[in-house]
Amino acid sequence: MSSSKRSTVIVEQLRKQQMLEALSRGKRLDGRDFESYRNFEIEIGIIDKASGSAKVKLGNTEVIAGVKVETGEPFEGLENKGALIMSAEVLPTASPHVEPGPPDEDAIELSRVVDRGIRESEMLDLGKLVLIPGKIVYTVFVDCSIINSDGNLLDATSYAVVAALLTSKFPIYEIKDEQVVDTGKTMPPPITTMPVSITAVRIGESVLLDPTTEEEACMDARITMTTQSDGNIVAVQKGFTGPFSVNQIVQFSEIARIKGEEMRSKIKELN
Amino acid sequence: MKELALMDENGKRSDGRGIDELRSIKITVGVVKNADGSAYIEFGKNKIIVAVYGPREVHPKHMALPDRCVLRCRYHMSPFSTDTRKNPAPSRREVEISKVMRESLEPSLILSDYPRAVIDVFVEVLQADGGSRCAGINAASVALADAGINMRDLVSACAAGRLSDNIVLDINDLEDKEGDADMPVAYLPNLEQVTLLQLDGKLTTAQFSECLEKAISGCKSVYEIQKEALMKKYFGNEMELKEEA
Numbered sequence: 405m406s407s408s409k410r411s412t413v414i415v416e417q418l419r420k421q422q423m424l425e426a427l428s429r430g431k432r433l434d435g436r437d438f439e440s441y442r443n444f445e446i447e448i449g450i451i452d453k454a455s456g457s458a459k460v461k462l463g464n465t466e467v468i469a470g471v472k473v474e475t476g477e478p479f480e481g482l483e484n485k486g487a488l489i490m491s492a493e494v495l496p497t498a499s500p501h502v503e504p505g506p507p508d509e510d511a512i513e514l515s516r517v518v519d520r521g522i523r524e525s526e527m528l529d530l531g532k533l534v535l536i537p538g539k540i541v542y543t544v545f546v547d548c549s550i551i552n553s554d555g556n557l558l559d560a561t562s563y564a565v566v567a568a569l570l571t572s573k574f575p576i577y578e579i580k581d582e583q584v585v586d587t588g589k590t591m592p593p594p595i596t597t598m599p600v601s602i603t604a605v606r607i608g609e610s611v612l613l614d615p616t617t618e619e620e621a622c623m624d625a626r627i628t629m630t631t632q633s634d635g636n637i638v639a640v641q642k643g644f645t646g647p648f649s650v651n652q653i654v655q656f657s658e659i660a661r662i663k664g665e666e667m668r669s670k671i672k673e674l675n
Numbered sequence: 676m677k678e679l680a681l682m683d684e685n686g687k688r689s690d691g692r693g694i695d696e697l698r699s700i701k702i703t704v705g706v707v708k709n710a711d712g713s714a715y716i717e718f719g720k721n722k723i724i725v726a727v728y729g730p731r732e733v734h735p736k737h738m739a740l741p742d743r744c745v746l747r748c749r750y751h752m753s754p755f756s757t758d759t760r761k762n763p764a765p766s767r768r769e770v771e772i773s774k775v776m777r778e779s780l781e782p783s784l785i786l787s788d789y790p791r792a793v794i795d796v797f798v799e800v801l802q803a804d805g806g807s808r809c810a811g812i813n814a815a816s817v818a819l820a821d822a823g824i825n826m827r828d829l830v831s832a833c834a835a836g837r838l839s840d841n842i843v844l845d846i847n848d849l850e851d852k853e854g855d856a857d858m859p860v861a862y863l864p865n866l867e868q869v870t871l872l873q874l875d876g877k878l879t880t881a882q883f884s885e886c887l888e889k890a891i892s893g894c895k896s897v898y899e900i901q902k903e904a905l906m907k908k909y910f911g912n913e914m915e916l917k918e919e920a
Contacts, residue, residue: 453756457755496726497710504797545760
C-alpha cells in the first residue's frame with residue numbers, strides 16, 4: 405500500500421516498541437489513559453433529504469449516518485415486522501489505503517456488528533412498522549459513510565447510527581385502496597432503548613478503549629461489546645487474530661457497561 | 676403552465692432568486708484530516724466533500740505513464756443524498772460524471788511535473804440538489820490546490836439554463852427536472868478556456884451563446900469564492916490583521 409513497504413515495516417516496528425514502552429508506564433502515545441475516549445462530537449440533522457442524520461467525530465475519525473424510510477415487502481419469516489437494512493461504506497476519502505469499490509470484509513463486519521446492536525436490542529420496535537401484515541411494511545435504511553478514518557470506526561458508527569435514529573422523523577404512510585400513500589406527516593420512530601458499543605484493543609497485556617489507527621496497527625486482539633439502556637449486553641464481537649483471557653473479557657464487560665452508560669448520556673444530551 | 680411554477684410575473688424563480696442570481700455558496704478548505712488536500716462545499720442544498728490523495732505511486736502499476744501523472748476521479752453519491760434512497764453501487768450516471776469531471780480538471784493541472792505517479796480525486800455527494808457536478812468540480816479544484824498540486828489555474832464551474840423564454844443562471848433541482856435546458860460549464864477564469872460543456876435540452880443558437888456567456892459569468896463569481904476559501908485557510912490571520920489595520 406505504501407510507496408516503500410520495507411521502510412514502513414521498520415517504522416511500524418519502531419513505533420510499536422515506543423508504544424509498548426509507553427504502555428508499560430501506563431501511558432498512551434497520545435497522552436490518554438487506558439480507559440479514556442477521545443474528543444467526541446455529534447451534529448444532528450445535517451442532511452435535509454434524510455429522515456434523520458448525524459455526523460460523529462471521535463478524535464479524527466469522522467462518520468455520517470443517514471436514515472431513509474420507504475415501504476416494501478417484509479423479510480421472509482418476519483412477516484409482521486418492518487425491515488431494517490444497514491450498510492456502511494469506508495469512503496476512499498477516509499485514508500490513503502482505501503480503494504474505491506464494493507465494501508471489503510472489514511466494512512461488512514463493521515456494518516454487521518453495528519446492525520447487531522440495533523437489531524438485538526430492538527431499539528426500533530419493528531412490530532409497529534407494519535402497514536399490511538405479511539405484505540407491506542416500513543423499510544428503514546440506515547447508511548453510514550466513513551469520511552475520515554483514525555481508528556475505532558465501530559464505536560463512531562454505532563453512535564452515529566443511534567443518534568440519527570433517535571432524532572429522526574419517519575414519514576407516515578397509509579394504505580388507501582390497497583395503495584401506499586405518503587400522508588406528508590411525520591412521526592417519531594418507535595424507540596425502545598439505546599444500544600451503545602464500547603470497543604477495546606489488547607496490546608500485550610494492556611487493554612485500551614477507543615483505539616486510534618496507530619494502536620489498531622499494533623493490536624493483538626480487539627473486542628466490541630454493545631449494551632442497552634438497562635445495562636444488559638446485546639451484542640459482542642471479538643476481532644483480529646489474538647486471544648483474550650476469560651478474566652480480561654469479564655473485566656471488560658464491566659467496563660463496557662459503565663463506559664456505555666457514560667456515552668449513552670452524552671448522546672442523550674443532544675435531544 | 677410550466678413557466679408559472681418556475682418563474683413568477685416579477686421574474687422571481689421558484690426559490691426566490693432572480694434570473695442572474697447564484698444560490699448561496701460556502702467553501703471550507705482542509706476538512707478531511709487524512710487527505711493530502713480536501714474541501715467541503717455547500718452550493719444551494721448540495722453538500723459535497725472532496726478529498727485528494729497524491730501524487731502517489733500508481734496501483735495497478737501498468738497504469739503509470741512515463742511522462743506525466745495519471746489523474747483519477749470518482750464521483751459518488753451517498754445513499755441518503757437523494758429523495759429516494761440511492762443504491763450505493765456506482766450507476767452509469769456516476770461513471771459518466773466521474774469522467775467529465777476528470778476531464779474538466781485535467782487542463783488546469785501540470786501533470787508532467789509528476790511522471791509515473793497518480794492523483795486521486797474522491798468526490799462524495801452527501802446531499803444532492805441539481806448542479807452537483809459543477810459544485811463537485813469547484814470543490815475538487817480547491818482541494819487540488821490545497822494538496823499543493825502544481826496548477827495553471829483554478830477550475831470554476833456553474834450551470835445556466837432555459838426556463839421557457841428566459842435564460843437563467845445556476846439551475847436548481849426543480850428547474851433541472853422541469854425546465855427546458857440545462858448547461859453545465861467549467862471554466863479556467865485566467866486562461867479563459869472552457870473545460871466542461873454539456874447540454875440537456877433545446878436552445879436556439881442565439882440562446883446558446885447567451886447561455887454560455889451567462890454560465891461563464893457565474894463561473895467568474897464562483898472563482899472569487901474559491902480564492903477566498905483558499906486565502907482563508909492559508910492567509911487567514913494576515914487577512915484579519917489587515918482588516919484591523
